[in-house]
Amino acid sequence: MVTRIMQFSIIAFLMSILMPLGTIQAFESKRPPADERTFVSEAVDKKIEEIKDFIKDPEVAWMFENCYPNTLDTTVDYEVIDGKPDTFIITGDIDAMWLRDSTCQVWPYMPLVDQDPKLRKMIEGLINRQVKCVLLDPYANAFFKDLTRESEWNEDKPELKPGVHERKWEIDSLCYVVRLANEYYQITGDASVFNENWDKAMRLIVKTFKTEQRKDGTTPYRFIRSTSRMTDSPVFQGTGRPIKPVGMICSMFRPSDDATVLPFLIPSNLFAVQSLRQLADIYTNELDDPAFAKECTQLADEVHDAVMKWGTAEHLKFGRIYAYEADGFGNMLFMDDANVPSLISLSYLGFHQRGDAIYERTRNYLVSDYNPWYFKGEAAEGYGSPHTGKESIWPMGIILRALTSNDKQEIAKCLHMLKTTHAGTGFMHESFNKDNPSNYSRSWFAWANTLFGELIMEVYQDYPELLQQSDM
Template sequence: MRFRRRDVMTGAAALAVTASLPRAAAAAAPLVSKRPPRAQRHFVSPAVEAEIARVKAKIADPELAWLFENCYPNTLDTTVKVGTGDGKPEGKPDAFVITGDIEALWLRDSSAQMQTYVHLAPKDAGLRRVFTGLIARQARCILIDPYANAFMEDPTAKSNLGARTDQTDMKPGVAERKWEIDSLCYPMRLAHGYWTATRDKTPFDDLWAKAMRRAVATFREQQRKDGKGPYHFQRLNVSPTETLMFEGYGAPTRKVGLIHSMFRPSDDACLYPFLIPSNLFAVSALRMLATVQREARGDTAGATDSEALATEVETALRKHGRMPDGQGGEVWAYEVDGFGNAIFMDDANVPSLSGLPLLGAADRTDPLFRRTAALAWSDRNPYFFTGTAARGIGGPHIGLDMIWPMSIITHAMNSDDDAVIRQCLAWLKTTHGGTGFMHESFHKDDPAKFTRHWFAWANGLFGELILDLERRKPALLAARY
């Protein structure tokens, strides 16, 4: 059975048409809140509510303010399940965070969804309990299977995502077993964000430490210095993006110290197994992990091990992760094989080449990053689309001509140019298809055609953009679009 995120949508096919709301009608519709009634919200944080009120008051454009109020709290409103229980020790916090319209927890998505609130955790004990519960849940998931990307709420349940026939080592509690480097990086980043914001040692117990040791060991296994390693995956599917060649181990590589990733953050198979943006993320995430290991646990040995691996991968990236830009300079490649072969493209899912600064994996003023991001936002990238509705990056996961709002948000967050940011805000305002939320993707010429009406990560990232502009470009929020 074929499973892709775009296939799991309330309403029908991958290209959903908004419920009889043409663009003109959508624009004229009253801006009524799209949030669930307060009593039906999964979790209410006073600190988040205060942040919404504070920032919304600074947004002059009514529709942008409405979008922010709808999108920013979407994870807490609709996807967080607190205290669900899964055999955990009695009284310990637990939080299960689904991605939206799919009843599963992705390590990547759940981390990114909650990261947007981490600066508010010091102000809200209840919110800290959600973070503590999610960090613990992620640790238990990693110990179930560090190679899995998505997990079931019940750790004894079989997959509900059509993955039961995948030819891999499926375990109870695993929803999907696509090995992606970033699946382990994101929990490291979330732990660091929470520790930095709160200095609360509560989540960083022996179970968490064991899971992080297993995560680092998995990265080392996937350097594949001593053979193929334990992971293999094949799916009975007509799409080459859903399975791996050569008995499930992927394309051949020369072992150069980079970490193999069999799938991209989009859950699509890699062409070359050294996915450069994810290796760059691993470097920054391992150093973030080392900080928490050393400061929160006094684990000098663990921190030293994490930092040593980060340095090894960073050295390999310098040697093997770049390629000519065709204009006399160099850029980061998207994927390489260690033999000297490389591809250049970008995919909207973060970690992407464009999204490296969002993860602490590059400085957005770094010349190498600037050249790379500029090339990704151009016709040199086969997944950069220009239409009558907007311009932006998509990816193979949905198909041609489908722009991901995530790419527009990322482009705005990378920019210091007021004109560029204003254009991005205008595109985001006019491409939500009358729904009041961000989507996975929309058609470049018709935003009424979109995928995933409920995609909490994109909603949270839009909220982060508004908070980012409130800090560094408040005049842009005081304008109308």
């Protein structure tokens, strides 16, 4: 399967470069042939036809058709193992599964799971696979299905376990495992996924969160990589900068896979608060374990209180806002990153409602010139990331800006920028140069593709008139 996926990626990339302009303007579908797709969902295909026919701008309709099903078309390995569904989803041009990416890649399909039994089984299989990953190593962020495969990072210290691609400790990796299972349960009412292994994994997640509060000043976690990139490894023998244990959870890496500057990553801590409260609800209402539910609630309250005390501050222009990172000593870093969780994504994730005062003040800061990682160029304006340097904008950041907006003009602006920066490929990329969209990174980034599909789905539901414009 992986070989076929890689072949598709190479062919699609070469076609995007070599096609004459006239052919590109014909907007021919870039989906692989039906018999070469890695997974097929009738509900998804019906939704594509419904929305594509509604969109008046032919280029945007084409982009939606290419992007929305990209995860299903190119990245899914589904089978039944030991009588249970098992789904392994690679991130795209990197042949490994991230806990974060795999949840985000299937998220836009979740509203359709009750319309397609096959799709529902695929999601159930991903829950099962993620549980296996957590039980293998709760500190790892990316995994192989083949336990005999050797990672390109095999010289990282400590030595990787078989089946681990990379061991960057990111709070959000574990949060996404909870997020997927909870959403599946909320939509389907199917509690069968909360089996013995799932329970073990959830308890390990909570244990890991508590360990990384580092209340005794120690951690079993280390990550050392020989590299010329400063962002590839935490300082001080892979343990990060000093912290004062105030109740927040340390994260050695951001969801961009870059090392944190200050160990308390605020959006990821708030994501953990949400995940812990979801677990408390499940263990109260479905699994009848009030003791563990109480443990989750108490930890959520502790982390939240610490964030509000040690992770917010008065900005000279915007008032009290969230910092991006903190250390518990009163030092804070103010910025945001295009990856999710980010500060701007807090309403997208459901932690905040649009309009909440501290969120709105923070959001106003984030899309201003005061945010050092918000770039404006000749091609577009939007979020960047230290992961890709000081001149690159991430389509994902533009998408999240639109998904967290109630302003139709702002959403329309974001749609226009996405339409004019895909460099004729019909797909989203990891990033593009702010002045030259043809200079981009990652031609096959399934998360960004399906997130674009999710945006179009949201606009179709909430602001359909925007999709009725013939030239966005």
